[in-house]
Every structure is written in C-alpha cells, then in structure tokens.
Amino acid sequence: MTGSDPRQDPPLTFDRRTGRLDGATLRERVAALAITAGARLTEPFAHRGFSLGCRILGTALAPRETIVQLDDDARFAFPFGDPYWSVLLDRRYVYEIELARFLETVVDVDYTFVDCGANYGLWSVLTTSRRFGAHRAIAIEASSRNAEKLRRNAALNGDRFTVRHQAIGATAGGVARLSGRKHEAFTIAPSEAGDFCEEVPVISLDSLIDDGTLEPAGRFIVKLDVEGVEIEALTGGTRLLAADTVILAEEHGADRSHGVTRWALAQPGCREFVLDPKTGRFEEVREPAFLDHIKTNHAVGYNVFVTRSAFWTERLRAASAGP
DSSP: OOSSOTTSSOOEEEETTTOOEESOOHHHHHHHHHHHHHHHHHGGGTTTTHHHHHHHHHTTSOOOEEEEEEETTEEEEEETTOTTGGGGGSTTOOTTHHHHHHHHHOTTSOOEEEEETOTTOHHHHHHTSTTTTOOEEEEEESOHHHHHHHHHHHHHTTTOSEEEEOEEOSSSSSEEEEEOSSGGGOBOSOOOSSOEEEEEEEEOTTHHHHTTSSOTTSEEEEEEOOTTOHHHHHHTTHHHHHSEEEEEEEEETTOTTOHHHHHHHTSTTOEEEEEETTTTEEEEOOSGGGGGGTOOOTTSEEEEEEEOOHHHHHHHHHHHHOO
16 A cells, blocks of 8 residues: 555545445455454454554555545545544544544534644544534644645645644744654654654744734634644643643553643643543543543543633533533
C-alpha cells in the first residue's frame, strides 16, 4: 500500500448509512468484508491486531483511495486498507464515542473547533457538517504527508475548514523534529528510535489568539491529540484555557501517574471530566486516582475534558444528565 498515489485510479466509495460499496473489484470486496469482520472481532480488545491484519491484506491490494460517506454532507478519504482508518468500514463502530456524544449535545452552541493533531481530519469534517451544527473548524497537523490527506478531505467537503501544517508546542517559534512510523502516531516528543521524518514549524495554542486566528471573546472546543507532548501544549495554552474553552486532551493508558490530569487539576479554577464506561456519564475527575478504573488498556489513549469555563462545565454536566 505504498508507492504511487492511491488516487491514480477512481476511488472506492463506501456509504456508512447503507453499507453500499461502489467501484470495488471482487478482490477488494472480499478484502472489505475481511476488514469489517476483523474490526468487529477485535473491537472487544480495543482493536488489537486489527492493524496487522490490514497490513497483511494490503500486500495483495493495489493502491486505491476510499471515500467514506459519513453523512449527507460529510465525506472522508483515506487509502483503502489503511491500518488505522479502515475500522470505519464497520458501520457499527463509533470513533471516539466520548467526543461524538459531547458534540451531539452542543450542536446549538456557537463555537470554533480547533483540531490539533488532526491527522486526516475526521473531526474537522464532522464538526463542520450539518449534523454537528456546521461550526467553524481549524485543522492543525504536524506531518506534511498527513496534511496532504487533510487538504484532500477539506476539498472533498467544499474547503469548509482551514488547514495548517504546524506542530503544537509550549511556545511559538522555531521548528521541531517530527518522528514516527505510523501516520496516527507521529510525534515531536524526543525520540531515540532513529525514525526522523521532517522538521516542522511550531506554534502554541495561545499564539492562535496572538495571530488573530481566534478571538478571545469566542467559544472554543480544542481537541489535543499530540502524541506525548500534551502537557507542553497545555502549558502553551493557558490564556486560551482562561477563555470560554474546553480542551480534550489525551491521557495515555500507559501513563499510570495520569500526568495530564495532575497538570490540569493543579491549575487554579480548572476542572476535568471524563466519560465513565461504568455509569455511561461524564463524571468530574476530582483526583487523578479516579482514572485508575477508566484507563484499563495500557495501549490506547483516553480523552479527558479540561476547562475553566462555567459555561462548558454546565454543558458537560448537562451531557452527563442525559435526556
């Protein structure tokens, strides 16, 4: 699945609403069925082994682009058989259910979505769609290869969100060294693995206010998926956090000290919420140890909602209460 541009042939199209797959050869249809089955079989195990299966299938497939119809006005493209995004071929699967549930409760709110570590831009596509309220979105991605896919998805959806090829750090200015082997796990965190990819310009969350991208009087939902530099990114966003902002930051399952939460709860006036699978509600995190029963898989990340805003605190509480 490497080499030539997967858009050299007409794309496959998959409609998640109906399950219809168009433009596929017999071999690709069989592969799609295998991918769907693999997604369902591995779901109870946080999809462990799914990416390996996709890579094995990929050796027998020609490069093709898949365009998934997520909704009437939301389309999302990725290479057919991609080890990370192919899970979307399983129509039952909900990607990052905690964010989906929260966004569905704030459709009426006038906010800007800031997608940091956007990858191919799924959430930028969705938050700008009618179903989620057609909000303004800014997608920021450190990898130039991912940013190309991100621009493709912006174009597929009428260029309704802005794309920026930058990394998020503690301070704006200079460049960072990006490394990684998987497109979903590129990082600017120090690495000794010898898998350097490129140098990328660095901005901070607060610099989005300084350069006029964000107006301090606005409301913001910030998704922070920056692979190991969450605390640095949060440190560079203290002024944005002081505004009407809620930040979704990743707590990695392997971090048993719950470092992001410790940082958040140490900030004056800061509160944190997390979707608790035991209650099915957004629960307030009052001490880091609360996450011991949430973070049960050391191989995946868990989104926590960090805010100093009374408005967003009430909306999280309302989301917890349910219908």
